Amino acid sequence: xxxxxxxxxxxxxxxxxxxxxxxxxxxxxxxxxxxxxxxxxxxxxxxxxxxxxxxxxxxxxxxxxxxxxxxxxxxxxxxxxxxxxxxxxxxxxxxxxxxxxxxxxxxxxxxxxxxxxxxxxxxxxxxxxxxxxxxxxxxxxxxxxxxxxxxxxxxxxxxxxxxxxxxxxxxxxxxxxxxxxxxxxxxxxxxxxxxxxxxxxxxxxxxxxxxxxxxxxxxxxxxxxxxxxxxxxxxxxxxxxxxxxxxxxxxxx
Amino acid sequence: xxxxxxxxxxxxxxxxxxxxxxxxxxxxxxxxxxxxxxxxxxxxxxxxxxxxxxxxxxxxxxxxxxxxxxxxxxxxxxxxxxxxxxxxxxxxxxxxxxxxxxxxxxxxxxxxxxxxxxxxxxxxxxxxxxxxxxxxxxxxxxxxxxxxxxxxxxxxxxxxxxxxxxxxxxxxxxxxxxxxxxxxxxxxxxxxxxxxxxxxxxxxxxxxxxxxxxxxxxxxxxxxxxxxxxxxxxxxxxxxxxxxxxxxxxxxxxxxxxxxxxxxxxxxxxxxxxxxxxxxxxxxxxxxxxxxxxxxxxxxxxxxxxxxxxxxxxxxxxxxxxxxxxxxxxxxxxxxxxxxxxxxxxxxxxxxx
Numbered sequence: 001x002x003x004x005x006x007x008x009x010x011x012x013x014x015x016x017x018x019x020x021x022x023x024x025x026x027x028x029x030x031x032x033x034x035x036x037x038x039x040x041x042x043x044x045x046x047x048x049x050x051x052x053x054x055x056x057x058x059x060x061x062x063x064x065x066x067x068x069x070x071x072x073x074x075x076x077x078x079x080x081x082x083x084x085x086x087x088x089x090x091x092x093x094x095x096x097x098x099x100x101x102x103x104x105x106x107x108x109x110x111x112x113x114x115x116x117x118x119x120x121x122x123x124x125x126x127x128x129x130x131x132x133x134x135x136x137x138x139x140x141x142x143x144x145x146x147x148x149x150x151x152x153x154x155x156x157x158x159x160x161x162x163x164x165x166x167x168x169x170x171x172x173x174x175x176x177x178x179x180x181x182x183x184x185x186x187x188x189x190x191x192x193x194x195x196x197x198x199x200x201x202x203x204x205x206x207x208x209x210x211x212x213x214x215x216x217x218x219x220x221x222x223x224x225x226x227x228x229x230x231x232x233x234x235x236x237x238x239x240x241x242x243x244x245x246x247x248x249x250x251x252x253x
Numbered sequence: 254x255x256x257x258x259x260x261x262x263x264x265x266x267x268x269x270x271x272x273x274x275x276x277x278x279x280x281x282x283x284x285x286x287x288x289x290x291x292x293x294x295x296x297x298x299x300x301x302x303x304x305x306x307x308x309x310x311x312x313x314x315x316x317x318x319x320x321x322x323x324x325x326x327x328x329x330x331x332x333x334x335x336x337x338x339x340x341x342x343x344x345x346x347x348x349x350x351x352x353x354x355x356x357x358x359x360x361x362x363x364x365x366x367x368x369x370x371x372x373x374x375x376x377x378x379x380x381x382x383x384x385x386x387x388x389x390x391x392x393x394x395x396x397x398x399x400x401x402x403x404x405x406x407x408x409x410x411x412x413x414x415x416x417x418x419x420x421x422x423x424x425x426x427x428x429x430x431x432x433x434x435x436x437x438x439x440x441x442x443x444x445x446x447x448x449x450x451x452x453x454x455x456x457x458x459x460x461x462x463x464x465x466x467x468x469x470x471x472x473x474x475x476x477x478x479x480x481x482x483x484x485x486x487x488x489x490x491x492x493x494x495x496x497x498x499x500x501x502x503x504x505x506x507x508x509x510x511x512x513x514x515x516x517x518x519x520x521x522x523x524x525x526x527x528x529x530x531x532x533x534x535x536x537x538x539x540x541x542x543x544x545x546x547x548x549x550x551x552x553x554x555x556x557x558x559x560x561x562x563x564x565x566x567x568x569x570x571x572x573x574x575x576x577x578x579x580x581x582x583x584x585x586x587x588x589x590x591x592x593x594x595x596x597x598x599x600x601x602x603x604x605x606x
Contacts, residue, residue, distance in 0.1 A: 095327055100326065100327070102325055102326065104325050104327065106396075107392070107393055107395055107396045107399070109392045109393050109396075114395075115399065120325065120403060121396065121399045121400050121403055122325050122327070122328065123336065123387055123391060123392065123396060123400060124392040124393075124396060125336075125387070125388070125389065125392060126328055126332055126333075126335075126336045127327075129332045129335070130327055130328045130329055130332050133329045133331070133332060134329070
């Protein structure tokens with residue numbers, strides 16, 4: 001159900017309360033790492049506060065008890081209604097932002113194209129298993145979030161990577177001085193890693209009976225990269241992107 | 254009584270003193286080795302499954318175990334292991350016969366291209382000469398081709414850089430292509446491929462053939478790397494199965510005897526040595542303790558005995574007190590990148606606070 005947006009202003013609070021009675025809002029929880037911030041920001045810009053659990057600021061969500069995963073009570077207590085997870089969405093960027101000394105690439109079955117120049121080949125299956133291993137923690141989180149919420153949970157696909165190597169390299173300043181690398185991974189590899197991440201998450205969502213919300217189509221350029229208008233920094237998207245996702249969440253809620 | 258050659262034979266020449274009497278862990282069949290591996294010598298290893306133990310212990314023992322085809326740092330350890338990185342110096346897979354070893358060198362340098370060098374099965378692609386190297390086969394023909402090219406480059410680097418090459422001779426039984434004699438590590442159709450008696454034939458190498466293959470390999474290796482020293486061992490692991498129409502125990506005895514004779518013959522070549530790991534494992538003094546329940550796998554106790562003697566006799570003990578060779582610097586790029594991403598996330602939080 002689409003909620004009308006009402007600007008945030010004390011004088012308008014009665015109108016907001018009326019709207020909430022006329023259009024009772026479905027409770028939702030948005031939970032995730034840094035990729036969830038843009039959704040929170042977009043909600044604020046539209047005049048409402050989202051029930052947003054920022055995993056960078058919260059306790060570790062997984063508590064292991066007797067070999068089983070349990071959701072930390074502090075997080076469970078904050079979950080209301082339907083859950084929309086953006087947990088771990090940016091993990092692929094740890095592999096795909098900056099160029100390692102040993103350049104690598106992999107070939108995706110069914111896709112044309114060759115390796116990036118100077119790259120050593122990693123067998124696709126090995127790359128896939130590596131990615132699956134890295135995001136296993138986030139899949140475990142997703143399983144717990146889904147159980148804690150009401151109704152069907154959703155996972156929001158992580159944003160596509162930026163396609164502008166020069167802009168990314170220019171913006172990767174302070175944190176990379178210590179590792180003395182300023183070259184970004186070729187965009188073709190960046191895109192493949194994102195797609196691999198997304199494919200695995202989509203499969204895991206199916207396994208967990210969690211809905212998968214793909215990226216907003218308007219945010220993707222013709223080559224499959226993030227449109228420049230939604231770029232915030234090499235690893236984040238801005239509130240405008242968050243607004244697109246927020247609309248998708250509204251539709252699903 | 255007149256003097257005779259046995260009168261003053263040393264203890265190691267007498268069974269009762271060298272084998273029957275000592276505690277099993279004290280049996281030491283190594284009399285002399287005229288080489289000492291230092292911690293900076295680059296040691297490469299290949300061969301049958303027993304050679305995997307040697308590789309592991311060399312690595313863990315602080316020696317400069319040469320790995321020219323390491324897993325990429327983005328592969329977690331369990332994935333790297335599943336895809337057979339780091340088991341040997343390069344992603345050879347098991348090299349059971351001298352013929353395979355010679356063939357590998359020639360293939361890596363473009364001197365031999367097998368007529369049949371890929372097996373396609375259910376849309377996946379297998380290397381006939383390393384059928385287990387890639388679990389489930391390669392995803393595409395192009396991936397297989399590029400990976401193999403990368404592998405051969407690593408093989409060449411290994412041959413060119415090694416100071417010592419430890420090779421474990423495993424088998425004499427082998428399946429070969431009837432087209433061009435290409436030797437396979439396992440019978441086509443067992444792990445991958447399809448068996449066709451018109452295309453594949455069985456050979457059971459003789460001692461002369463093993464010696465000829467190894468001699469050719471050594472000659473061609475020395476043309477590339479003149480100073481390399483070669484240490485031969487014979488795998489004590491019995492045959493899993495024999496293609497000869499006879500008892501597997503009989504075939505095993507033949508195979509190991511041939512390989513043992515061949516190894517001995519080869520030590521007459523310059524800088525080729527034999528290390529008696531076979532004798533340590535199979536000697537009766539252990540009363541079978543070095544074989545696991547299946548009477549085929551070797552126990553860690555047995556491997557430990559072999560490697561203890563190896564380090565004692567074959568390595569420079571004057572360096573025993575010195576620090577172990579510095580392990581190759583850990584490529585912690587992934588950790589650093591995760592740190593970069595986190596820093597960017599932290600900065601973003603500050604910016605939006």
